[in-house]
Amino acid sequence: MLPVNQTLSNYSDIAFQSAFVIYVVALFVSLFFYGKMQGIIDARRERATRPAEASVAQRVAVGDAGSTLVDDGVPASASDANDEQLSDGELAGREARADKLSGMTQALVWVGILLHATSWVLRGVATERFPLGNLYEYMLGISLGVMIAAAVALQRRSWRSLWPWVLTPMLALMFYGGTELYAESAPVVPALQSNWLPIHVSTVAIGASIGIVSGVASLLYLLRIWQAPGQEKGFFGALAKPLPTAKKLDALAYRAAIVTLPTFGVGILLGAIWAEAAWGRFWGWDPKETVSLITWILYAAYLHARATAGWKNWKAALINIVGLASMIFNLFFINLVVSGLHSYAGLN
Template identity: 70%
Template sequence: MPVNQTLSNFSDTAFQTAFVIYLLALVLSLVYYGKMQGVIDARRTRERVGEKELVTVGAGADDPDGRGGGGGTDGAVEDAEDAEDTALTDEEFADKEASANKWGGMTQSLVWLGVLVHVVSVVLRGLATERFPFGNLYEYVLVITAFTMAATTVVIQRREWRVVWPWLLTPILALLFFGGTELYAESAPVVPALQSNWLPIHVSTVSFGGAIGILSGIASLLYLLRIWQPKGKERGFFGAVAKPLPSAKKLDGLAYKSAIVTLPTLGLGIVLGAIWAEAAWGRYWGWDPKETVSFITWILYAAYLHARATAGWRDHKAAWINILALATMIFNLFFINMVVSGLHSYAGLN
């Protein structure tokens, strides 16, 4: 079938535009991240000042004659007085917080714009070839990153979650860069093996499951960072990095809820792929490398959910399983498709 080169060029332009918008959003999100570190420091300073006032009142009650009978309160008072010197007034703190939130709002708006342009790129690619844009690895990366960004943008609506954007945009930009440079393929008809109605059904299901899996895996990574640097007890460089993140409980909850969606979606995608395999190759399952690794990935997500609900595994042990599942999925996407020879080897080609 003929390819509309004009629409194909527009798709490429939209892809490049989305990449630039995401890159600008990453810059804004990093500024927001830094400003939130300042807001948290200011809030904690104000809290220490409040504690100093309570200590001072308590010391005065214990020693009404002012003769220094307060004992161990002297050091606490002195520390709090140091904090008072740098504490912001209510108005200054409100201005500082509003300034940070403004950067967060700009980041969110820019991400929404990027998602819109990203989806336009996917649609134009499909219109240019008069098929669903799932014919090669470039198109698959284009689609799975679009699913990831759209789903993440919907999930990250609350202000407290906006600090997660640098951690999400960085891997997405890396995927887009690699896809647009090393995996790029000109718009063209797909190979005969992919000319099936099962193509959009199977690949879109797997893409959506993988997109949610990316969100879940990153949330588990941040959860491990947060339990290593507990809220209010951060230390050193990694403590400063972790400071603006939500609590470990919230990050773990996000990873768990996302995995609950990932498991059945990937499972459905595997089943649909098996049905397609029977129609195309005369068998449902043949332990092809991609089939095998896909099944292993699904098993790992099932193991994560089981471990997450099992006493004694609800801490970092379960999170490591989720991260291993993400790593296996990425391994399947690139290494299995591009290096290992199998029935799915054509996935990297037109």
């Protein structure tokens, strides 16, 4: 049994905790940005209705003799122009401040990703193996994959209003993983002492990470078509207001799923090859194998429905969301509750 470098293991834990704190700060900054964008959108919409109102006011103020003076002796048309110019300046200032907040969020996320990746790598170096030997390490890897995929997808400023919707579930996953699923650094069980471990599990983790981004985008797509721009009402309307258009959210979900389907599918095939070497059969309808296959079929069904004429995009989005639910069910319930050949996933 190989010794564990406890010093590096401790540094891994510290890096994980530091990444968590940085992500929390990023979440608060992104929420502040989200609130600012709600006010900016209201101001933009109000300004869009102003020309028609100003035109009516000008026709009332301007008679046959020209322009009517207001109380300070300035023509009404000139006063309106000054007010509008001031309003434009204020709006531009608010937009600039909001843009700085979005940039801060993006920068903080990348710092968090760097610490997150450091934690994952140090975990592997400390144990002298690939760091996917238990459920804590898998959670560490899949949350890192989601954050990297999201950071790449949300580079454009117009997409950064999505960060609260990504950071919140990932922080919940990291908190649960770092508390309830945490396992001390140790060598893996004999069943996982194989060169197939980094190949199979990392491929599945990458596919699952991108699939989670796709599922979140579909959830927000349904929220956006329910609360269309300019027609938002109530609490959910306020939540939806800063989101991109439904078309953009649907496109993000679709493009992410295009990557998820083959990546996750290759991961399943690699797992089958490993199963033949380890257990003497390619497929045995183990609970984790079965749910993984169901998840892959759901993503295939989503892409097929999304590309089929006559299908409403929101119906296809529902399939994608069910795929996300299946992925989460497989991650937690199958690994922690159901007994099967993969039950060692929660152990060292």
